[in-house]
Amino acid sequence: MNDLKALQEKLQYDKTFDCVQCGYCLPACPTYETMEKETHSPRGRINLVKMAAEGKASLEDLEEPIEKCLGCMACTTVCPTNVQYGAILEGVKETLEDNKEKTKRSEKTEEFLFRSFFPSSRWMNRLGNATWLYQATGLQKVARSLRLTAMSPLHLGEFEKVIPSQPSPFVRKKRMQRVEPEGTPAAKIAFFTGCVMDSVFFEINQQTIELMKRSGAEVILPEHQTCCGALHAHSGKVGLSKELAMENIKAFEDENIDYIVNNAGGCGARLIEYNHLFEEGTEWHRRAKAFTEKVKDISEVLVKLDGLKFSAPVEKLVTYQPSCHMTNVQRVTKPPRQLIEQVPGVKLREMNNPDFCCGSAGVYNIVNYDDSMEILNKKMEAVNKTNPEVIVTTNPGCLLQMKLGVEREGKSGEVQALHLVELLMEAFPRPKSSIGKGSVCDLGIGK
Amino acid sequence: MKEWIYELKTTFSANQVLTELADRYSYSFDGSFGEYLPDAVVQVKTKEEVVHVMKMANRYKVPVTPRGQGTCLSGGPLPVKGGIVLDTSQWPANIKVIPDDLIAVVSPGVLTASINQEVEKFGLMYPPDPSSAHVSTIGGNLAENSGGPRGLKYGVTKDYVIGLELVTPEGEIIKTGGRTIKNVTGFDLTKLVIGSEGTLGVIIEATLKLVPKPPAMQTLMAVFDEVELSGRAISKTLTSGILPSKMEFMDQASIQAVENYKPSGLPVDAAALLMIELDGHPEAIKAEAVQVEKIMKELGAKDIVVPKKEEAAAKIWQARKQVSPAIAKIKPTKVSEDATVPRSKIAEMMEKLELIKEKYNIELIVFGHAGDGNLHPNIMCDKRDEDEMIRVEQAVGEIFQAAVDLGGTLSGEHGIGTMKAPFMEQELGSAGLDMMKRIKDSWDPNGIMNPGKMFPERGQKLVLRHE
Secondary structure, three states: OHHHHHHHHHOOHHHHOOOOOOOOOHHHOHHHHHHOOHHHOHHHHHHHHHHHHOOOOOHHHHHHHHHOOOOOOHHHHHOOOOOOHHHHHHHHHHHHHHHOOOOHHHHHHHHHHHHHHOOOHHHHHHHHHHHHHHHHOOHHHHHHHOOOHHHOOOOHHHHHOOOOOOOOHHHHHOOOOEEOOOOOOOEEEEEOOOHHHHHOOHHHHHHHHHHHHHOOEEEEOOOOOOOOOHHHHHOOOHHHHHHHHHHHHHHOOOOOOOEEEEOOHHHHHHHOOHHHHOOOOOHHHHHHHHHHOOEEEHHHHHHHHOOEEEOOOOOOEEEEOOOHHHHHHHOOOHHHHHHHHHOOOOEEOOOOOOOOOOOOOOOHHHHOHHHHHHHHHHHHHHHHHHOOOEEEEOOHHHHHHHHHHHHHOOOOOOOEEEEHHHHHHHOOEEEHHHOOOOOOOOOOOOO | OOHHHHHHHHHOOHHHEEOOHHHHHHOOOOOOOOOOOOOEEEEOOOHHHHHHHHHHHHHHOOOEEEEOOOOOOOOOOOOOOOOEEEEOOOOOOOEEEEHHHOEEEEOOOOEHHHHHHHHHOOOEEOOOOOOOOOOOEHHHHHHHOOOOOOHHHHOOHHHHEEEEEEEOOOOOEEEEEOOOOOOOOOOOHHHHHOOOOOOOOEEEEEEEEOEEOOOEEEEEEEEEOOHHHHHHHHHHHHOOOOOOOEEEEEEHHHHHHHHHHOOOOOOOOOOEEEEEEEEEOHHHHHHHHHHHHHHHHHOOOOEEEOOOOHHHHHHHHHHHHOHHHHHHOOOOEEEEOOOEOOHHHHHHHHHHHHHHHHHHOOEEEEEEEHHHOEEEEEEEEOOOOHHHHHHHHHHHHHHHHHHHHOOOEOOOOOOOOOOOHHHHHHHHHHHHHHHHHHHHHHHOOOOOEOOOOOOOOOOOOOOOOOO
C-alpha cells in the first residue's frame, strides 16, 4: 500500500485528475493520427498513467505508449482544462527510467552521452570538428559510396547526408566572447548557444549573433553555460537536468543582462520553465524565476529591437514549419512570421496544419526512426502542397528533420530548409540607425 | 486465449485486433464516469468487417459496444459487460455531397465538423453543432442523437437523418428510410435507431439532410439583475415572431468562473447573461436585432451589447466556450447533466436548482441552451471525497425528479447510458419502459448489442464513487 502511495506521488497521480477525458486532444496529437489508436493519444496515455498508479496496469504496460510520445505538447495548447501533460510525462519517464534494468554497456553509453557528451562544449566542438574533417577530406563521399553509413542500425546515414558543411576549427576558436554594436547598445543580450546548435549549426549561431549586433545590441557569450537539459528531462533523467539548470542559472546571473536569447525552440522551452524545477519560496526558485523572465527566442528579440533594414530582396516562396516547443511551450507564434514577412520579396504561404509536429522531437527520430518517418511523411504532404522554395524553421532538430524530409522526397535541388536566421541574413540586413552611413562591418560571416 | 478472440485474430489483420492490456485500458472509458475493461478492441474499416464481427459475436454471444471517438458524456461507448469494443473512428472518412438533392452520404467515422467544411463548399450547412463536433464522429452523434446550441432553431441530429444503413445484432445489413424528405413506407426505423445508443445495431452509413447556409449572423448579449427576468425575456422573444439560431444562458457562478479563469470582460455582478445569435438574410437580421434589443430593454435588461464587428462577436462566444474549462478549476470532478424542461418552466427550474444546491451543499453551476429549455446544471466535486460524492448522487436524483415534475426530461442531448438508467422508469412509467425493452429484445435476441445501457438492472442506483 505504501509502495503504491509512493508510486502515485512519482507518477503525478493527482495531476491525472485534471483530465476530464473530453478527447479534444485527439485531433491535435500526431501519434494518434499516425498510429491510429487511443493508446498513443494524450488522453490514453494519461489514463494509462492513472491505471498504473492505481495498480491496475504495470509499468511495463506504460513503456511503449510513453516512449512513442513525441513530447510536442500540442495537446496542452488545445486542452480545455489545462492538464499539465508535461509534468505528467516527465514524472512517468523518470519512474520508468528508475525502474529499468539496464545492461552495463548501454548504461555506460548513456552515462557518457548525457553526463559528458551533450553538456560538454569540448565534446560538441569536437563533433563539429570531426564532422568538418569528415566532409573536408572527402571521407564523406567514400563512406557514402560504400554505403557504410546506410548499414548503421540507428539510421545515422540518413541524417549524415543532411548535416551542413562545417567551418574549420580555426573559425570556431577565434569566435569573440563579446560583440558590440556601433553606437550606444540598445540592449545587453546574453546568448545561449545550445549544444547541437553550436556544433552542427555553428554558422547559424554566428549569424544569430550578427543579427543581434546589427539590431543594435551588445552580445555576450557567458563562458560557463552548458546544455539546457531538455534531452535529459525527456529521457527521465530529471536529476541531471536540474543540475544543468542550476549551472546555467549561475552562468547567466548578471543583473545588467536584459535578455537571455536562444535560437533553438526546444532549448528555449526548457530554459523558460527552469522555475518549475524548484519548489516555490526557495532561493533557487527565486533565482530561476529571475532567469526565466529574461529568456527570449531570437525572433522575439529581433522584433522587439526592430533595428534591421533589409537591403536585398529574396524572391522566394517560403513556408514556415514552427517548432512545437516554440508554439506549445514558449507560446511564440507571431514573431517568426512577422520577420519572414519583413523580408522584401519573400512570399509566405502557410501549410495546412502547421502546428503538426515534424517528427524530429529531440532524439525521437533516432530512437523511434520508423514512427518518426511516418509523421515526417504527413508533414511533407502538407509542405509539398505549398510548393515552397524554402522551408523555414526555428529549431535545430526540426531543421535537420526538414532537410531529411526534402532529401527523402528527392527534392534537395529545388527546396531548401533554412533556419529563420539564415533567411534573414540572405536579405543583407543593415542596422536601421546606420542606413546611408556607408559600409557595414559584418565580421566576414553571413555572406 | 478465448476461442472467439482466436477467431478474430485469424480473420482480421494483426493491427486491427487489440488485446494488449494497455490497448484495452485505452478503450475502457469515455467522457463520462467509470472504466470497464473490454476483452478485445476491433478497429473496423468496412461494412463487411462489421457484418463479420456481429455474426461471430452473435454466435459466441459476446457483447459488442460500438465506439466513435469516445467523447460521450453518458457512457454510451463503455463496454460495461466486457467483450468487444468496436472502434469505428479509424474508418476512412467518406463524405459524398449531392447538392441537387440537398443531402450528404457519410461513413460512420467522419468527424462531424468535417461534414460542415465539406458541404459549405456548396453553400450548404449541416446544422447540428455539438461542442465536440471537431472531435466526435457522426456515428457517435447518430447513436446518441446529439444536440448543440443551434438546436433552438434547427433541431438536433435526428432532424437531419433521412436514411441509414445498419448492421443488426445478428449481422444482417438493413436500410432504413432513403434519400427523400417524404417517406412513409413502413415504420420509421431511422428515428428509432437514432439515439438508441448503439443498443440496436451498428450504423455503417447515413444519409443526411442539408439546408442552405445562412448568409449573415448577428450576435447580441443582454445582462440581467434577476434570473427570472432573463427567463421571461427568452419567452417574449420567441413569441414575437423571431427565432434566433442560439439563445445561451450563463448564471452568476459561471460568469464569475470565466472571469477568474480568462477575463473576457463579462459583468461579474450580473445575475444572468443571455447570449443570442440571429442568422439569415442581412436585412432581415438587422431588423430582428433592433426588435430583440427592444424586447430585452422592456423586460429590464440593464445592459445590451450588440457587437458591430465579427471579432467582438467571436469574443462573446469565446467567453461562453470558456465556461466548461473555467468551472473545472473549481473542483476536479465534473458531473455534467442536461435535464431539459419546457421553455416556459426555465425560471421555475432555476429556482429548484438553487434549492437543491443549498440542500446538499454542493457546487452547482448552471449554464446552457436556455432557448430550448436545455440547461446544463454542472456539479463540481471531487471523486476522491466519498462524503461529497454521496451528496452529489442524491442531488442528481433530485435534479432529474425536478425536471420530470415540470414536464421535462432526464436528458436533452447527452443520452442515458449507464448513469441515468436508474431514472428511466420515473419518466417513462413501467409500461412505457417495458415497451422499449420489448423492442430491444426482439432486435437483439441474444442481448449482445451494447448490453447494460439505458435499461436499469433490478435495484440499480446511480453510483459516482470510486470502487
